Amino acid sequence: MAEPTVPPRRPGFETLAIHAGQDPDPATGAVTVPIVQTSTFVQEAVGKHKGYEYARTGNPTRAALETCLAALEGGAWGLAFASGMAATDAVAHLLESGDHVVMADDVYGGTYRLFAKVFDRAGITLTAVDMREPADVRRALTKRTKLVWIESPTNPTLRIVDIDAVTGIAREAGSLSVVDNTFASPYLQQPLGLGADLVLHSTTKYIGGHSDVVGGALVGTDMALRERLAFIQNAAGGVPGPFDSWLVLRGAKTLAVRMDRHSDNAMAIAEWLCQHPKVERVNYPGLETHEGHDIARRQMRSFGGMLSFELRGGETAADRMVSRTRIFALAESLGGVESLIEVPLAMTHGSVRGTKLAPPAGLVRASVGIESVDDLIGDLAQAIG
Numbered sequence: 001m002a003e004p005t006v007p008p009r010r011p012g013f014e015t016l017a018i019h020a021g022q023d024p025d026p027a028t029g030a031v032t033v034p035i036v037q038t039s040t041f042v043q044e045a046v047g048k049h050k051g052y053e054y055a056r057t058g059n060p061t062r063a064a065l066e067t068c069l070a071a072l073e074g075g076a077w078g079l080a081f082a083s084g085m086a087a088t089d090a091v092a093h094l095l096e097s098g099d100h101v102v103m104a105d106d107v108y109g110g111t112y113r114l115f116a117k118v119f120d121r122a123g124i125t126l127t128a129v130d131m132r133e134p135a136d137v138r139r140a141l142t143k144r145t146k147l148v149w150i151e152s153p154t155n156p157t158l159r160i161v162d163i164d165a166v167t168g169i170a171r172e173a174g175s176l177s178v179v180d181n182t183f184a185s186p187y188l189q190q191p192l193g194l195g196a197d198l199v200l201h202s203t204t205k206y207i208g209g210h211s212d213v214v215g216g217a218l219v220g221t222d223m224a225l226r227e228r229l230a231f232i233q234n235a236a237g238g239v240p241g242p243f244d245s246w247l248v249l250r251g252a253k254t255l256a257v258r259m260d261r262h263s264d265n266a267m268a269i270a271e272w273l274c275q276h277p278k279v280e281r282v283n284y285p286g287l288e289t290h291e292g293h294d295i296a297r298r299q300m301r302s303f304g305g306m307l308s309f310e311l312r313g314g315e316t317a318a319d320r321m322v323s324r325t326r327i328f329a330l331a332e333s334l335g336g337v338e339s340l341i342e343v344p345l346a347m348t349h350g351s352v353r354g355t356k357l358a359p360p361a362g363l364v365r366a367s368v369g370i371e372s373v374d375d376l377i378g379d380l381a382q383a384i385g
């Protein structure tokens, strides 16, 4: 009788983050992936090489990162880009003149700008909808809708979109669905399992995690889609260099432990803010009072490190507070180990001032880092005053 076979167990997230695509270097035994800083690769004879020819097309450090990111999202393939926007640009290049895009009305501002102010000239049309109501997505679809662009949680008001419901609507309509998973990271949320065709990351944020690199990525399952996007990646050339790829790969190794701490710290701060007399409203999907809390519980492991809140006293109170913090640095961006704070209307979201997409004037956004939570709460307390 044959021995009973033990089915191979898929390694856990933390193991994949450290080992997927990262076997010790066969040439030297180096435990970490080498930074292969070269623009070209030698050929033994014409067309006879070790898989690499020219470094825009492929580089071993980048390939290790792409394998790792695919594993973390549960995808079949990953493609790394020079920035989150370069990854978005590659997706936009799948479209042709006359195609229509349905987009969440509070997506990352740069995403909206690329479609509304660059790809409009290529004849691509755009409808922005509030995706909290999936029926509104269905109503926005046309015969030419080729792409549905989802983000959850959103920025800066931390809205939650039911990813499974919206990707289902896109699929029925024969449209590709993309989820910008930057805010959640693959540790907290895996959109491919919720029906998405593509996941996009600004690896600048949580995956890089240390505010020291700009990068982007796409992950998917369909190999034909991979071929089209890899062609665009090589043709347009928005690729990350080997050192930047290596920094993102190093960041990814600690993603799980960092996200746990980001989430714990943000939850404690959100609860503290809720009981503060000078705080009018707190937006954090981990709070039971958040309108998207039940959906977030279903589709996320925990609730992440981003939150926003409104101070009584509006813009003046917000500006005063963010200039008084000592640990929270007044800066744009997010997702690093250090805590950052900003006023979206005056900083990250200045371009939508005066439109219906403008965030409330007194809104403060925080990217909660992994410092001691008591120090962070003490800092906010003295700054709110």
Ligand SMILES: *Cc1c(COP(=O)(O)O)cnc(C)c1O
Binding pocket: 083, 084, 085, 086, 108, 110, 111, 151, 155, 180, 182, 183, 201, 202, 203, 204, 205, 214, 215, 216
């Ligand atoms: C930062 C960001 C982007 C753009 O990424 P870059 O790396 O800055 O080009 C896209 N989406 C979200 C949600 C982001 O936060």
